[in-house]
Amino acid sequence: MAAKHTYRFTVGTFDCSIVRDGTFAYPHPAQMFFANAPESDRAQALRDHDIDPDHWEEYVSPYPGLLIETGDHTVLVDTGAGDLAPTTGNLRANLSEGGVEPEDIDTVLLTHGHPDHVGGCVDDEGEPAFRDARYIMPDTEWEFWTSEPDLSGLAVGDDIRSVLRDVPRKVLPPIREQLELVDSDTETEVVPGVRVLPAPGHTPGHVAVSVASEDDHLLHLVDTVLHPIHLAHPTWYGVTDHDPDQVVTTRERLLEDAAAEHVSVLAYHFPEPGLGQITQAGEAWEWRPIEG
Numbered sequence: 001m002a003a004k005h006t007y008r009f010t011v012g013t014f015d016c017s018i019v020r021d022g023t024f025a026y027p028h029p030a031q032m033f034f035a036n037a038p039e040s041d042r043a044q045a046l047r048d049h050d051i052d053p054d055h056w057e058e059y060v061s062p063y064p065g066l067l068i069e070t071g072d073h074t075v076l077v078d079t080g081a082g083d084l085a086p087t088t089g090n091l092r093a094n095l096s097e098g099g100v101e102p103e104d105i106d107t108v109l110l111t112h113g114h115p116d117h118v119g120g121c122v123d124d125e126g127e128p129a130f131r132d133a134r135y136i137m138p139d140t141e142w143e144f145w146t147s148e149p150d151l152s153g154l155a156v157g158d159d160i161r162s163v164l165r166d167v168p169r170k171v172l173p174p175i176r177e178q179l180e181l182v183d184s185d186t187e188t189e190v191v192p193g194v195r196v197l198p199a200p201g202h203t204p205g206h207v208a209v210s211v212a213s214e215d216d217h218l219l220h221l222v223d224t225v226l227h228p229i230h231l232a233h234p235t236w237y238g239v240t241d242h243d244p245d246q247v248v249t250t251r252e253r254l255l256e257d258a259a260a261e262h263v264s265v266l267a268y269h270f271p272e273p274g275l276g277q278i279t280q281a282g283e284a285w286e287w288r289p290i291e292g
């Protein structure tokens, strides 16, 4: 049933779809997403969001690819997690169900090197999954994840550290011949109307994505925020955030812009479909999700 796996909307004249790769249940989400939050503040924030702080065992995150059909180009932003878990790796099947085959996609934009964003860039044989596409990735990300990434600063277990290190080293080299690197420090238009925006911190060269057509505008925050509570508490960071200070600076800049310009916003890990608007609320912000 297409409606279940794909959420369609428009940005100006562009047809956009949020296409589900799958979901993943993160254990101990309070620690994972709000690692530096004082215990009592965190409990209160959870209650404010109708979550029982004593029984928040897992957060089931969607993994959404963003498909943008501009008329001239078919762009896919992020590729899901591939075979990371039994519950992931459905992106291409779900694209196909909506009438889009892998060879229809001419541009694959990888926002950063985390396994849940790059895992689906190759197929089961380890070949590029989108054989006619150019793959675009921020240069800092490519260099970081394809060399010997220093993950010693992350407060994660060795199992997670291994996954973070091994998946990109497996799936990124095969796309090398289709790869186009962009400067992670400057805005770059990858096709008319679709731009990558520097948003470092979550990972060294993490980028956000701006989609603009006519007077309509979508800002894809990707992993600048991981949970809606980050809008109310922008200084709380997660255990997979590489540079906490930079995360906060990037977050405040993008959230301020999104609120001031009243744009539509997409966030990768937010409850489906992950689309909404951001409004200023005192010193922080508030999430106004659209109904899925």
Ligand SMILES: [Zn+2]
Binding pocket: 112, 114, 202, 223
């Ligand atoms: Zn990430």
